[in-house]
Amino acid sequence: MSATDDERARAGAVGLVLARPARLLGVEPFFMEFIAGIEERLAERELSVLLHVVAHQEAELAAYRRWAASGLVDAVAVVNLTADDRRPALLRELELPAVLVGTWEDGPGTARTPAFPAVRTDDAGPVRDALARLLELGHRRVARVSGPAGLLHTRARTAALLEGCRAAGLPDPVVVEGDYSQEAGERLTAGLLRSADRPTAILYDNDVMAVAGLSAARELGVRVPAELSLVAWDDSTLCRLASPPLTTMSVDVHQYGVSVAESVLELVDGLPVTERRSPTARWVPRGSTAPSPARAEVADGAAAR
Template sequence: MQSTQDSIKNSARVTIADVAREAGVSKGLVSFALNDRPGVAAETRTRILKVAGALGWTPSLRARSLSSKRSFALGLVIARDPEVLGSDPFFTSFIAGVETVLAPEGLALVLSVVPDEETELQTYRTLVTDGRVDGVFLSDLRIDDARIQCLADLGLPTVTLGRPDQPSPFPAVSIDDTHGIAESVRHLAGLGHRRIAHVAGSPAMLHGSRRQDAFTSAMRAAGLGDGQVVETDFSIAAGADAARRLLSQPQPPTAIVFASDPMAIAGIGVAQELGVRVPEDVSITGFDDIEFARYIYPALTTVGATPLVWGRAAAITLLGLIRTGSADDVDLPAARLVIRGSASVPPPTEH
């Protein structure tokens, strides 16, 4: 009978009950010992641990999830057109940063890519009712963002990537991007540019409008007026259109500050196509310092973001929030300008 049982056991999962029987204690005590909780004699605890190790016991995530009402996973919902998404390396790096924190803790990342905001809200609701995640990262903050209220109503622990423009019950992990934009403007002004334009991101998105404000402020501070601004939706196509419009004017700007690298790269492409030399005829700066920035010609002068670091910080903050119930805002070091070849002195032939 026993040998039969043994051979059966081989194919079955080792449970906490097996450990308890083998160690001669109760199931409950095994659970206590395994979770480092007080109320277990030191000697008993080591014996239980030894037995568990010998038996090759592994906790069942599923059972743990059910009884502890946790899921040991974090969620990230991305609402973007897949086409646009692909060109933006932000998320892959961000996720890689998140993983460096999650993996050692045995936590998983649940990722959703959805087409629009309505679906996104629905996805959050599903994640909660399914108990799929213990918390989420909220990215791509928008002006008057409906998702904040939605997540607050759902009671889902959340960390926002950036500080919302509205009262938010959630900790924010932010990186100051206005500084980098200001630096770009100062850099260009210092090179002698006076007609500097800005290809802004979407004004509906917080980082879009913030960068745009930073641009205007910096222009004024430099005594260069408000500067021409073209608003886009952050897509490459829109960036290219904006560049075409700016450069086709009777008196085009001598420098363009783009709100993102993909748009800036498209801008360089448009300039070249129009026969406008970069940086001789027009200087161009970007934002993000994506890998391509180094490898196109001329290499892109841009503001270096650090999505990997951001991911780490956000993950650490979210874990803290989940475990302790509260977490402080985190401010990452401001993004700095990386000077390369796409920005130079303005053309001398200016009247």
């Protein structure tokens, strides 16, 4: 078959299924930036993204079956990998080319090279970095508002925070599970701040929950950053326009999407797929982090003398 005939046989699309509430896509910038990065790179080859939003993973599996039967896509990008994930096995069975995106493991605590190419993410390193920054500021009671516990990147971040706190001689941090929504951020933050031993710093798994947590602290009369430091994962306009602006673990999400598209293009071209990693999240300090209240009191006392 000639190259021209081969191009005509292609569907001209890459599939991306998001198993999450559709209402979150309108308020959470991450996936819009991620998809924009994929589309920018694919457009250079006149390919497009076929986006399908579903309520749960069963519906995602059904979408893959339909796409494989109809030849609607040339390949798929698989995001939000989970513990005991059924998608890789189904995609192998369907012989549907795929790129796995994010953290991947085979069994508890064991990483492996998957049967599909992957664009891997370091979720543990940035958590260790964020914790180190908070420890430097004197924080000893650190909590975390996480994403869904079944996601592998959630588990990796939680494990890194637990290990980091234990290594620093701190008690295990309180970790509460959210769903990336504003409602979860407000409710879970309020619960943490009403506890008897409330944290002096909270790490969030996305920007929306962090901004909502800032609002909850304000409602309860807890001053940020004088009494409470907040750190968001993923930077966005929401974080920059908050008052005070939120410190973030910032990821170049657009470049992340570009990297996924490059792996997909190599895959559909029948080339060896380069091992790629997403850009590493980096600490961007803003007005929502400051020395812990205890350290601030010591500094104020020293200044008074």
